[in-house]
Amino acid sequence: MGYLICNKCKSYYKLRSGESAKNFVDQCDCGGKLRYVKNLDIVDPQWRPVQLKKKPTKKEILKNKIHSLSSIPLNLKNSLIQFKNNLQCRLQNRQNWNHNPNYASQTGNINSIINEINFNNIRWTVVISAALAITAIDAFTQGIFTLLILVILVAVGYLFNDRIIGIKNALITGAISFFFGSLFTSSFLLLIPLTIVGAINGAVCGWIGGYLKTRL
Known part of the structure; x- marks a missing residue:
């Protein structure tokens, strides 16, 4: 001993x-x-x-990671809502726009864009299912199989009749899946960059899926 x-x-x-x-x-x-x-x-x-x-054993490490990640979707939602509210307040309080004759129309356009920053049109069953599949592919496969990630994101965008809603769902799916994937592969230093890359990939693939929806 x-x-x-x-x-x-x-x-x-x-x-x-x-x-x-x-x-x-x-x-x-x-x-x-x-x-x-x-x-x-x-x-x-x-x-x-x-x-x-x-x-700690591998089982305990995985259990702790899953437990710590269980609150991420809620925290992410609250952070984005807070960001939306702060951004809207800043835009409305900009004093140098007060004498602009096009202020009302500009504010209306900006508010319409800001109003899209919400989770009202997110189909979470689709997002979570797709995110889990992408996370598994990212963590346990290599090579040509990683192309399935793009296929899944395109499929998410294709599922929605409204292209904007499809892009939003694919964007959220990409961000969540790349975030989880970087955690499970221990790429902690690349956590934020990979999450941003996932969101960009999701938005682009969601747009492609929406485009295919209108053409097929």
């Missing part, structure tokens, strides 16, 4: 039956590095036994 020892704080942990050094973290709570020894002859009375933290 053996022992895990830390020379910095003079502590040790005796491995139990079925345990190995690989099951535990590499660093002691004091910040020192843990070292494995087969036998331990303690002379210094300052040495003391301690309990060490085990490394």
